[in-house]
Amino acid sequence: MSRVNKSQYAILGLLSKRPMSGYDMKRLLDRMSGFYWSESNAQLYPVLKKLAQENKVTSALDPASGARNRIIYTITNAGLDFLKEWLLQPVDRACYREEMILKVSLGHNINKKELMRHLKDYSDDLQAQKKQRDKVQRHIETDHVGRDDQLYLMMTYDFSEKVIDAKLAWCEETLKKLETA
Amino acid sequence: MSRVNKSQYAILGLLSKRPMSGYDMKRLLDRMSGFYWSESNAQLYPVLKKLAQENKVTSALDPASGARNRIIYTITNAGLDFLKEWLLQPVDRACYREEMILKVSLGHNINKKELMRHLKDYSDDLQAQKKQRDKVQRHIETDHVGRDDQLYLMMTYDFSEKVIDAKLAWCEETLKKLETA
DNA sequence: CGTGTCATGTAATCAGTTACATGATTCA
DNA sequence: TGAATCATGTAACTGATTACATGACACG
Incomplete structure (x- = not known):
């Protein structure tokens, strides 16, 4: 169960919210x-085709897209069942690298200086992630009111907030240690 | 640079501490x-062979292992240079899933109850990780004194401590939210 | 009229996994 | 004597990536 295609579940998950295109x-x-x-x-695109073949999603050309041939995918009951079944399975251990x-x-x-540069870059990247995260969270707070997934999305953003902050705190602490060492 | 074999660097990294076998x-x-x-x-084993072919490591049968044919790998100067070069490269963004x-x-x-069960399992797993982490950290504190990698190992364990604690705090908080929601 | 975004895809490649295979040694 | 650990590996597979290709449309 641990090396099956996970993309399909992420895709079906998105479609469980509303029909949309690959783009x-x-x-x-x-x-x-x-x-x-x-x-x-x-x-993304090959998996969408596969899901359509398996009748887990249906596809339809969006007439409004004209010659752009935008394809709208919609999850089927079979697809929803398939997704829910996976959602009930035990969670695979994450992120091992x-x-x-x-x-x-x-x-x-390597030199301490080089390591410190990595830490600064890492910290900068985390700061950028944090900023982006905050933006998205505000968006969810205001635009998803009353939607049945709002609560769950807020929880995921709480998670990333806590984890990013923990990593940032570690960066600061570690940089200090390297400076004085 | 982001889809090259990373295993080789982890392996060379281990060998940068001391010669050892794949096992x-x-x-x-x-x-x-x-x-x-x-x-x-x-x-592990195929990459070790590849590294030996590329003269980044040397291999020698451990005579003490008798018929078990334990192979001791030792990093070469070329291997060390190769490792250091990678260590200086910018760090790839991690853990995207x-x-x-x-x-x-x-x-x-899914039902709130099922989601809460996932959270409890996740929390249990984190607790186990924390316990194991604590054990290893104590081991490093006592047995690695004076070694040139002790400082850096302590830093990695500080990292996992902070991250695990952040995730645990999130679990607790989220479980509470789900109970009252 | 050119740049950026919208939109869907394919080809080539490979890193990494699961499952399996094999045999020695240790020790209760 | 049988289970656990030591020790090294192979076969088969596939998930996922990078790089590339193609064309419509909006806009300034």
Whole structure:
């Protein structure tokens, strides 16, 4: 169960909210779910086709898109059942590779200065993530009122807030240690 | 640069500390680095062979192992240079898929009770990780004194402590929210 | 009229996984 | 003597990535 295609569940999950196109999904994932999920186009489109073949989604050309041939996908009952079944399965252990931490653990091989530069870059990246996260969270707070997924989305953003802050605190602390060491 | 074989760097990193066998590496990774890195045997052994072919490591049968044919790998200067070069490269963005959080974000599709069960399991798993982490950290504090990698190992364990605690706090908070919602 | 966004895809590649195989040694 | 650990590996598969390709439309 641990090496099945997970993209399909993320896709069905998006479609469980509302019908949309592959392009919509990519945009949503990039802008809103970057903290915990991502997909590449090369995965997204073939998986959508596969899901359509399996009758887990239906597809229809959006007439409003004209010659752009925008395809709107809609989840079917079978697709929803399939998604719900997965949602009930035990969660696979996540994220087993953290490159930044591997590099820190091997810090004895490089100059302190270089390691500190990595930490600063990492910290900057986290700050940017935090900013983006805050923006999305405010958006959810205001625009998703009354929607049945608002509560759950807020929870995911609480998660990323706590984790990002913990990592930032670690960066600061570690940089101080390296300065004085 | 972002889709090259990262296992080789983890392996060279271990060998930058001391010569050891593939089995040693697997054991070390499982017991000590589970929070930020893992390898499977099916990746470990072929990569070791590749590194030997490229003269980044040398291999020698451990005569003390008798018929078990334990192979001790030692990093070469070329291997060390290769590792250091990578250590200086910018760090790749980590961990882009957190299955637990994907499931929470799709919580509107399942019963609150089921979601709470996931959260409890997740929390239990984190508690176990924390316990294991504490054990390893104590081990590093006492047994690595004076070693040039002690400082850096302590930093990695500080990281996992902060992150695990943040996730645990989120679990507790989120469970409370779900109870009252 | 050119740049950016909308929109869907394919080709080539490979990193990494699961499952399996094999045999020695230790120790209760 | 049988289970656990030590120790090294292979086969088969596939999920996912990078890079590339194509064309419509909006806009300034």
